[in-house]
Amino acid sequence: MAHEYVPEIAVDREGNEHEVQGWQDDFYGGKLGFWLFMLTEVMMFGGMFLALAYYNTLHPQDFIIASSGLDRWLGGTNTVILLVSALTMGLGLLNMRAGNVKGAKLMIIATIVLALAFLGIKAVEWTAEYHHGIFLGLDALQAGNEQSKPFGQILFFGMYFTMTGLHGFHIIIGIGLMIWLLKRINAGKVSQDHHILHFNIALYWDIVHLIWVFVFPYFYMIGAGDVAGGAHHG
Template identity: 40%
Template sequence: MPANDAHAHAESPALRVQFDTEAQQKDASTLGMWLFLITEVMFFGGMFLVYTVYRNAYPGIFAIASSSLDVYIGAANTVVLLCSSFTMVLAVRAAQLGQRKAIILFLILTLILGGIFLGVKAYEWNEKFQEHHVPGSSFHFEGMQPDEQAHAQLFFSLYFAMTGLHALHMVIGVGMLLFLIRQAQKGRYSAEYMTPVDLGGLYWHFVDIIWIFLFPLLYLIDRHLKG
């Protein structure tokens, strides 16, 4: 165990002064990331709570409003996101093996898939604007009474709040990928030191999992009744 920081610095450039060993540093970073993801679970948990309360209050309206979403686009986007998680896993694997070029390749693939997801999401949102399904003064849902309009608007409020927050996390994820790609190009990551890629992977999978919950909750309500 190094007695002081001068020692510690001499060992490895990536080892920060507050840590004794690289294993300790990696452990700490990983634990930190997991804790961060727990805070994210609580964060989205609040949203899911609100969703549960109002879907329970207005089940019929939520089902009708949900059926106006395009389930095929949603499903396609789900596949895109799952593929991006797969390429992210490959990037982490490449980092563990110290294959620099493979890291970059798979990170870029992940980036592209993430970009496609966001692009499709933007298209869907744009559609909502054209259909007047965006909450606000111009909100209108065909074939509903005024008081039901309000409840349909509640569905779309939650739709935008939840997919919006998810998309925000995706955007942050994209920024993170850009950073990782740049660092990888500089040759910062090796089999010995690849913690940032590892943590980036955790974050990316988390954002993916959130979508796995969002998709059925928003797109698939009562879908089985319609066949």
């Protein structure tokens, strides 16, 4: 059963009543606040990309060799999955704006399924890399022993696992937010007239997929012309 939004009333010292602007109606304020949050996300990942670019100038050949060992088929598949998920999330928001709540919910569910598929493929990829001896904490990525890779490759894989892991954490947060959004829609607290929460979660998902659009070519493609694709971790 839908719950009608009841405005909050504040009374000043003279006894005059004033309607308090709630977040349900403060669409532009809600957008501005969330854009400021997204700026912090861009700054965080942007700093990581700057560090990656700097180390690449110091160890270009090591970066190319390390990149050639990543599975571009799995990375490319995940790229397509996230691009499609951005489409389904956007269609869900358009359906909500048009008053098609059922259609909006179906698109949100589709986005959740695609996000889970992304995590599943990433888990398969990380498992394969672990079995090849390439993972944080293993000897190959520990400098100063006989099994360790060249320092440039250690830097590359350290950044790779850090950034893809952090991105995966954002995917998990996004799934949680979408499940919460579905509950809010079912409770009637997100609707055609009050959809700022839906808008902001869609915006969050946009930044998640855009970050991956930069992660994929930088990590997976810089070694594409050096060694044939596949998990050549030897």
